Amino acid sequence: MRIRRRTASIAATLSFAAACIGSAHAIEKPEDLTVQKLPAWHPHEVFVVDISMPSMTDARVYLYDADAKKLLGQIDAGFAPGFAISPDHKTSFVSTTYFARGSHGTRTDVVELTDNATLDHTGEIVIPPKHGQHVPSPYNTTFSADGKRLYVTNITPAASVTVIDVASKKVLSEIDMAACVLAFPSGNDRFTGLCESGKALTVTLDANGKETKRVMSDAFIDVDKDPAYINASPYQGAYLFTTFHGMVRTADFRGDKPVFGKPWSLLTDAERAEGWRPGGLQQTAVQAKLHRYYVAMHKGEDGSHKDPGTEVWVYDLQTKKRIARWDLSQQKIDPIASIQVSEDDKPLFYGITGTSDLVVMDARTGKLQHVEKQVGNTSSLLVNP
Secondary structure, three states: OHHHHHHHHHHHHHHHHHHHHHHHHHOOOOOOOOOOOOOOOOOOOOEEOOOOHOOOOOEEEEEOOOOEEEEEEEEEEEEEEEEEEEOOOOOOEEEEEEEOOOOOOOEEEEEEEEEOOOEEEEEEEEOOOOOOOOOOOOEEEEEEEEOEEEOOOOOOEEEEEEEOOOOOEEEEEEOOOOOOOOEEEOOOOOEEEOOOOOOOEEEEOOHHHHHOEEEOOOOOOOOOOEEEOOOOEEEEOEEEEEEEEEEEEEEEOOOOOOOOOOOOOOOOHHHHHHOOOOOOOEEEEOOOOOOEEEEEEOOOOOOOOOOOEEEEEEEEEEOOOEEEEEHHHHOOOOOOOEEOOOOOOOOEEEEEEOOOOOOEEOOOOOOOEEEEEOOOOOOEEEOOO
């Protein structure tokens, strides 16, 4: 009896399987694969660069639409990438490193091009295997003002800059930077590196991308008493450098000699005594149309310069006076390590928390718009072209 039941059960199972297979064959159709284009670029798109500390050979760049409150896609970014967007917003450039065996083997450094309409990989430029591998900065991969040249920072630990012609996708030169790092562009033919002495080295290029002149400035940063953050904010052709203790100074590298503005303070004496100071990884942002300067602030001490901001302080750059103070905890927002602001008539403020949550706020009022949870693993750089 048990044998008959078992035989009947097996027969029923096989009959059911055969029916399923037959049905599957009957409805199976070939798929038509297409690539959907992204919506047209608008100023509320923000790129989030994630170095991905848990898996550093697999960094990512995420594209987020703050109006739609939607993640649009991602760009693979290799190991410790630099990231820049062409002035016409059409193409993303990632300077990065790959190893033949994932985390080891032969090293190849490239600049990879991505079409921002589809996020398709459209080409690459092989560069000297010296690309600086560090937490992403706005100035380790940068464009000249006209978008014709790309500058990539190298550290071996010797410092240099690779100059690339964007149209031909050719390396034009490698500029020895005499231990000065990064590339702050000024105009179409020059860039500046920061030196450990607190000075700045400005290099001017000829039509072929070769060095024609270099100028070393006097020290404009006191690196012993009050160092400055390297992530300066561009404003009216110059750069705003903010120090660990909350002083701000402009640096204009466009002329034959650099011009440095008079330092001014973000803090009153009482606020400084309370321990308030800037902090984070991308600590400041400018909204040029409103002439506003946004700074992530926290209470800390010497050595807390990378601590995220519990508040955002907003300044009028014309009067150099604070006009707003946003306590993030009042809106149940976690401390923010990196900030950015859009450049349009209805500007948005962006922030990245320690858990890679993307915070979107009204840049005029500080009112919370949205929090997109965990955009990446260890995201640290916001790029809003």
